[in-house]
Amino acid sequence: MTRFKSTLTIQDVARATGVSVSTVSRVLNDKGDVAPDTYKKVQRVIEELGYTSSLAAKSMRSRKTNVIGLVMRDVKSSFNVQVIRGVDRAVEQLGYDLIIYSSKNRGGQAQAAWEQRQISRLNGSLVDGIIISTPTASTFSTAFPLIAIDSQNQSVDFPTVTATNRIGALAAVEYLISLGHRRIGFIGGRSDLESAVRRLQGYKDGLQQANIDIDPDLITSGDFSRKAGFKCAQQLLSLPRRPTAIFAANDESAIGTIEAAREAGLAVPRNLSVIGFDNIPEVSYMSPALTTIDQSIDSMGQIATERLIELIQGKPLTNTLYKAPTRLIIRGSCEAVVH
Amino acid sequence: MTRFKSTLTIQDVARATGVSVSTVSRVLNDKGDVAPDTYKKVQRVIEELGYTSSLAAKSMRSRKTNVIGLVMRDVKSSFNVQVIRGVDRAVEQLGYDLIIYSSKNRGGQAQAAWEQRQISRLNGSLVDGIIISTPTASTFSTAFPLIAIDSQNQSVDFPTVTATNRIGALAAVEYLISLGHRRIGFIGGRSDLESAVRRLQGYKDGLQQANIDIDPDLITSGDFSRKAGFKCAQQLLSLPRRPTAIFAANDESAIGTIEAAREAGLAVPRNLSVIGFDNIPEVSYMSPALTTIDQSIDSMGQIATERLIELIQGKPLTNTLYKAPTRLIIRGSCEAVVH
DNA sequence: CTGTTAGCGCCTTCAC
DNA sequence: GTGAAGGCGCTAACAG
Numbered sequence: 001m002t003r004f005k006s007t008l009t010i011q012d013v014a015r016a017t018g019v020s021v022s023t024v025s026r027v028l029n030d031k032g033d034v035a036p037d038t039y040k041k042v043q044r045v046i047e048e049l050g051y052t053s054s055l056a057a058k059s060m061r062s063r064k065t066n067v068i069g070l071v072m073r074d075v076k077s078s079f080n081v082q083v084i085r086g087v088d089r090a091v092e093q094l095g096y097d098l099i100i101y102s103s104k105n106r107g108g109q110a111q112a113a114w115e116q117r118q119i120s121r122l123n124g125s126l127v128d129g130i131i132i133s134t135p136t137a138s139t140f141s142t143a144f145p146l147i148a149i150d151s152q153n154q155s156v157d158f159p160t161v162t163a164t165n166r167i168g169a170l171a172a173v174e175y176l177i178s179l180g181h182r183r184i185g186f187i188g189g190r191s192d193l194e195s196a197v198r199r200l201q202g203y204k205d206g207l208q209q210a211n212i213d214i215d216p217d218l219i220t221s222g223d224f225s226r227k228a229g230f231k232c233a234q235q236l237l238s239l240p241r242r243p244t245a246i247f248a249a250n251d252e253s254a255i256g257t258i259e260a261a262r263e264a265g266l267a268v269p270r271n272l273s274v275i276g277f278d279n280i281p282e283v284s285y286m287s288p289a290l291t292t293i294d295q296s297i298d299s300m301g302q303i304a305t306e307r308l309i310e311l312i313q314g315k316p317l318t319n320t321l322y323k324a325p326t327r328l329i330i331r332g333s334c335e336a337v338v339h
Numbered sequence: 340m341t342r343f344k345s346t347l348t349i350q351d352v353a354r355a356t357g358v359s360v361s362t363v364s365r366v367l368n369d370k371g372d373v374a375p376d377t378y379k380k381v382q383r384v385i386e387e388l389g390y391t392s393s394l395a396a397k398s399m400r401s402r403k404t405n406v407i408g409l410v411m412r413d414v415k416s417s418f419n420v421q422v423i424r425g426v427d428r429a430v431e432q433l434g435y436d437l438i439i440y441s442s443k444n445r446g447g448q449a450q451a452a453w454e455q456r457q458i459s460r461l462n463g464s465l466v467d468g469i470i471i472s473t474p475t476a477s478t479f480s481t482a483f484p485l486i487a488i489d490s491q492n493q494s495v496d497f498p499t500v501t502a503t504n505r506i507g508a509l510a511a512v513e514y515l516i517s518l519g520h521r522r523i524g525f526i527g528g529r530s531d532l533e534s535a536v537r538r539l540q541g542y543k544d545g546l547q548q549a550n551i552d553i554d555p556d557l558i559t560s561g562d563f564s565r566k567a568g569f570k571c572a573q574q575l576l577s578l579p580r581r582p583t584a585i586f587a588a589n590d591e592s593a594i595g596t597i598e599a600a601r602e603a604g605l606a607v608p609r610n611l612s613v614i615g616f617d618n619i620p621e622v623s624y625m626s627p628a629l630t631t632i633d634q635s636i637d638s639m640g641q642i643a644t645e646r647l648i649e650l651i652q653g654k655p656l657t658n659t660l661y662k663a664p665t666r667l668i669i670r671g672s673c674e675a676v677v678h
Numbered sequence: 679c680t681g682t683t684a685g686c687g688c689c690t691t692c693a694c
Numbered sequence: 695g696t697g698a699a700g701g702c703g704c705t706a707a708c709a710g
Contacts, residue, residue: 007462008480009703020681025705033679050480052456056395056464057703060686075439076424085415092443100414100439104431117391123346125395125687141347141389287626348687359697364689374695396687399702464703 008051017045028053029062059125067097068305069127071118072134075102078252078280079297083133083149086301094309099127112137119146129308131301145311147304152194159311161304161322163295165195168326169202169249170209172275172293175328176245177210180337181273184212185236185243187229187253188221196224199249199277218243222253229256237264237272244337245273251280254290258333269335279329288332300324347390356384367392368401398464406436407644408466410457411473414441417591417619418636422472422488425640433648438466451476458485468647470640484650486643491533498650500643500661502634504534507665508541508588509548511614511632514667515584516549519676520612523551524575524582526568526592527560535563538588538616557582561592568595576603576611583676584612590619593629597672608674618668627671639663 010028014021019038026034027042034042045051059065070087072080084100091098101122105114115137119130129145138153140146151160176184186203189196200219207214220235222228229248233256236243248254254276258268266272268288276283279294303322311317349367353360358377365373366381373381384390398404409426411419423439430437440461444453454476458469468484477492479485490499515523525542528535539558546553559574561567568587572595575582587593593615597607605611607627615622618633642661650656 007703008459010705011703021703022682022705023680026680029705035679038679050452050455050459052459054462054464054703055460056398057686058705059395060399060688060703061705062686075427075437081420088414088441091441095445097440097442098414100441101436102427102430102439103436106434113389116389120347120389120391121394123393125393282621282624285621285624285626287624346687349689350687360688361690361698362696365696368689372695377695393687396702397689399687399704400689401702 007054008049010051010053013042013045013049013051016049017042055126059127063128065126065128066095067099067127068308069122069130070098070100071115071122071130071132072100072102073105073114075100078278080133082280082297083301086296086298086303087131087305088301089298090302090305094305096128096305096309116140129312131304131308145308147308147311149300149304150195152192159307159317159320159322161300161307161324163195163297163300164323164326165198165295166202166205168277168293168295169199169247170206171202171326171328172247172277173203173206174209175291175330176247176273176275176334177206177212179245179273179334181243181245182212182337183215183218183241183243183245185218185233185246186220187232187236187246187248187257188219189224189249189253191221193224196221196249203247203249222256224250224252226252226256226259229253230260231256233257233260234264237261237266243272245275245334247275247277249277251276251278251283251290251292254292254333255283255286258286258290269333273334273337275334284331291331291334292329293326294329295326296324346393347388349390349392352381352384352388352390355388356381394465398466402467404465404467405434406438406466407647408461408469409437409439410454410461410469410471411439411441412444412453414439417617418489419472421619421636422640425635425637425642426470426644427640428637429641429644433644435467435644435648455479468651470643470647484647486647486650488639488643489534491531498646498656498659498661500639500646500663502534502636502639503662503665504537504634505541505544507616507632507634508538508586509545510541510665510667511586511616512542512545513548514630514669515586515612515614515673516545516551518584518612518673520582520584521549521551521676522554522557522580522582522584524557524572524585525559526571526575526585526587526596527558528563528588528592530560532563535560535588542586542588561595563589563591565591565595565598568592569599570595572596572599573603576600576605582611584614584673587613587615590615590617590622590629590631593631593672594622594625597625597629608672612673612676614673623670625672630670630673631668632665633668634665635663 010021010024014024027039115135133149135148136152138156148160150162188200220232222232248257257274261268261272276290276292279292283290349360349363353363366378454474472488474487475491477495487499489501527539559571561571587596596613600611615629615631618631622629
């Protein structure tokens with residue numbers, strides 16, 4: 001055991017068949033001009049030996065590898081796991097393979113520079129196109145098709161898929177208002193994130209539509225973490241006139257909010273309605289199950305993949321910004337306000 | 340926008356600095372013998388241009404890429420997502436990068452042959468070592484360090500990390516017995532899976548330890564899916580003497596079991612205790628939260644990565660089989676039996 | 679139809 | 695300390 005046989009190369013196949021490497025290469029790539037007999041013979045040897053061409057070597061010479069690259073800093077985050085799901089599904093349907101490249105920013109260099117490095121690394125080879133998740137850079141130097149998911153900058157010089165953050169937030173607020181709530185607290189994310197800004201905007205727009213004045217005391221900002229959600233909620237709930245509903249700008253914060261409510265002796269949804277954003281899988285198992293805005297992160301992955309492959313195939317994109325739909329998922333954490 | 344600048348090569352850096360490519364290569368790989376001045380100059384140009392060497396080209400010439408490969412058929416499954424988490428964590432700690440390679444078995448070829456192909460693809464280059472998740476093959480031909488997670492065959496010729504399936508199942512049954520249960524139903528997985536077989540064994544061992552006869556009627560087998568769990572549970576619950584507790588061999592089945600109990604008008608845990616296996620994140624949010632066996636899939640990923648890197652660094656492995664610990668997680672889905 | 683030749687970008691001798 | 699030459703495994707152009 002744990003003995004390592006040496007790697008098989010195209011040379012080995014050529015030798016074993018008694019033809020030249022180029023002939024082997026031709027059957028490997030299904031070029032037409034090979035005699036049926038030769039073709040079959042080579043094919044059989046390949047089969048017997050279990051040979052597969054090395055991705056690295058192949059990609060150096062040919063422009064086409066049939067592999068999509070997905071670059072992310074952290075494959076573990078809930079968001080990225082969902083992205084992976086969507087990309088993988090699309091890639092499967094469209095007949096491509098997938099390489100997920102994950103590398104930590106160890107050097108402490110600027111995030112944008114790090115992103116550029118990752119791309120260069122895959123670039124010039126290996127993959128036919130790249131999807132990058134939540135990049136901070138607003139420009140990339142690459143010879144390859146590239147598309148971003150949820151880019152954190154407004155104006156970028158590459159195509160981007162984003163969620164309809166503002167519209168989703170608007171829907172959340174409209175729903176709460178339809179239940180009779182008028183004092184609605186908001187727990188936001190980091191203000192340097194495009195998505196956080198857009199959700200706050202949706203919140204404000206929703207109130208304005210209903211002619212409700214915006215009370216700055218009701219607007220807090222966390223960092224999309226459960227812990228921050230907890231603290232923001234505590235702050236909101238200790239207000240002299242506390243809100244009857246809280247819109248947390250992501251599900252993690254919403255979970256923290258519910259914990260804070262419990263600790264304060266408030267029942268959800270009886271005494272406090274809570275609505276989230278994201279629809280991560282966990283929240284459908286909670287009790288009460290969380291009412292939230294589904295931003296179908298996985299469909300962002302799917303859309304990005306489909307567009308990228310169009311780019312690869314030379315079809316020009318008609319748009320530079322693609323939006324994945326959001327929708328309200330009504331579960332048990334909101335209730336009509338008691339007057 | 341969407342203009343693609345051409346790829347930067349080591350040549351560009353050499354030209355810009357006014358030195359030869361070999362010198363650039365030397366500073367790139369931190370070989371000692373470069374004059375400090377030259378070193379600094381080259382370094383600066385690299386920085387300015389944002390150059391990074393192409394992984395493909397680099398891997399063709401040098402044996403070391405500092406990248407670990409993780410091969411899996413389906414990156415979307417709960418199990419594999421957990422594996423990814425563990426591997427990513429370890430890789431981060433140990434200073435390696437990670438490539439996850441996912442390719443579908445489109446050709447309809449044998450699973451083992453397909454696995455071999457994936458490995459060959461990365462092999463000969465690209466990565467320093469490979470982790471393969473739940474392989475069916477029992478032997479691999481590769482020139483590189485390789486380790487498997489939860490191999491589905493008993494005897495394989497490469498090192499493997501598995502969960503302590505039998506011991507975990509044993510713990511589950513012991514716990515139920517300690518609560519006074521004596522009629523304990525079992526919902527298993529596919530019998531061609533090593534893990535399913537071992538869990539069944541643990542169930543039987545637990546009963547035997549307590550001198551409880553094994554009743555074949557109480558043993559059902561599903562396929563680790565929620566739906567199959569539901570059906571098996573229905574079957575168990577319609578028995579003339581129905582069980583007071585059910586041990587489902589994975590959490591998905593346990594969820595199905597609880598659904599079936601509800602449908603039959605049985606309260607969990609009041610009328611039926613249910614225990615699962617896996618401890619997937621969702622089940623801690625259920626109500627009642629599921630009592631289960633944590634097999635810490637992610638720690639399997641972590642262990643596999645650590646061992647693999649030892650292999651890469653030339654340290655011989657002392658073992659060929661590594662076991663990730665399991666432990667009982669007591670939550671709310673089990674109760675002492677009412678006599 | 680098939681073999682020969684010339685690199686892809688990089689690292690590694692081996693000279694100087 | 696540095697440059698020039700050779701080749702990793704593969705594909706694309708060119709001959710035959």
